[in-house]
Amino acid sequence: MTKCFYDKKKYAAYGLLKSFRRSLLKNDNFIKITDFGAGSRVFKSDKRKISAVAKNAGISERRAKLLYRLVNYLECKNVLELGTSLGIATSAMAGNKSAKLITLEGCPETANIAQQQFDKFALNNIELKIGKFEDTLEEVIGGEWREKKENRNQEAGDKKVESGEWREESGETTNSELQTTNQKLQTTNYELKKFDLVFFDGNHQKQPTLEYFHKLLPTAKNNSVFIFDDIHWSPEMEKAWEEIKNHPEVTVSIDTFYWGLIFFRKEQAKQHFNIRL
Template sequence: MFIVSAYIKFLLRSTNQHGVHSPFVYNLITKCFYDRKKYPVYDVLKKYRKSLLKDKRKIQVQDFGAGSRVFKSNVREVSKMAKTVGISAKRARLLNRLVRYLEIDQALELGTSLGIGTAAMAAGNPVKITTIEGCPETAAIAKEKFQEFGFDNIQLKIGRFEEVLGESGQWSEGGNSKFQIPNSDSLKKESRRQATDTHQPTTDNPQPTTGNPQPVTRNLQTYDLIYFDGNHQKKATLEYFEKLLPTAHNDSVFIFDDIHWSKEMEEAWEEIKAHPAVRVTIDTFSWGFVFFRREQEKEHFTIRV
């Protein structure tokens, strides 16, 4: 099976924080990825998942992406979807920590599904999330759960990604292969974090680059984090990446789900890594993290989480 072979290759080339000379990546790994504290908010995420696992309702699911490897029918039980479709409890906790560690203010999610990942970002974090789901009945379950758990920092939109984003002016026309990521003030956040750490490598340049960046489209919403989890196909993944580049700033992070889902997804991941706007990537097998930090040298990491 392809994904088994891909995982073996990942294990052979992956590492941990040792040998990582970038202070930004080293701190991210040690203070966020490997943070083993048990935060109270994890109980909320556990209850959210349990509420879905007990839900025996059946819904008609519309698949717009690569489809399901588990379900043979589009009529699916919510509890069974929660077991197979949503991110794992471990990854939900990581996503929650990541939003907190990077001090994410504005997030976009492509592919709400049952909202497990959305809830992970929202729980206990002062973040505003826009999440898009193509399937109306799946979205209805997620919306119900968001209300049940009091997540008032989530805006759920229903429809195809390109249509929803196009209506709000966030879906740019044409490619963005030469797009230059603009600076942002959030470099101050990393400076504050590094100022409190006396055991870190010192090879990054902490100062933002100078010069006049290529301007972003007027009045375009920018995001600190975009989570791509709605279409596991090469063409669509690359299109979403290119089209949404103008919504990124220097300290944004793009997270791509299932980068080793198939040979095509691995090809898409390699093209994303090679993009001139991309400076740092981290492959954790399940997720691919993309950073645009222009003050850093281009470098790629494969990290066991």
């Protein structure tokens, strides 16, 4: 409560978060939204002004600061976000440069603006994946994440993989050479099967929320935290939240009204807290 939720310290990263959000609020260009979730209560058209999306759909500056503090206080290194939108929440989590963040977005045009923002503010610790969560989650949980585009063709060259063996134009390699080359190729991938923090903000419907929760449950560690946005969005989201916090693997849950946080620490007794922030 005192060291995170109500921490009054002025972090240097707050300036980045403010500038990131302000940049979007000044952008009056239009984009076409592809929505795979519950839709919007504000917008009636899929063609929307970027500044309006940032104002109405993006998290507030206050919540962005809280999200930054959570990542900082819990020392989260591997973070996953479902629902990038324009990247305001993403920037808050990635503001802690020691964190490596994967964010998933279904709308190509929204993702494009977010990526431009990440590049503009040098947030190089973010990997943005575009597509339906059902597809991108499979890739992420599977543990294969390419580091850089320039490394993806490392296997190209004189050596080729044929029937599980490495061959050169001059003949076959030795077993030691084969092992060394395979190890080099494996360095282009990161295994991201466990996450310190997962932020669910992509689909405010009961069934998809529960499906994503159960799908990502195996990626949680003892000290992991899952954060669900808009748990009181609708009666069905409240039902989803009740089911999630009562899951046997969940020990502690916190209802902040707009966010629901769950923890998995086995050494703690099962408790539920209501904290207004």
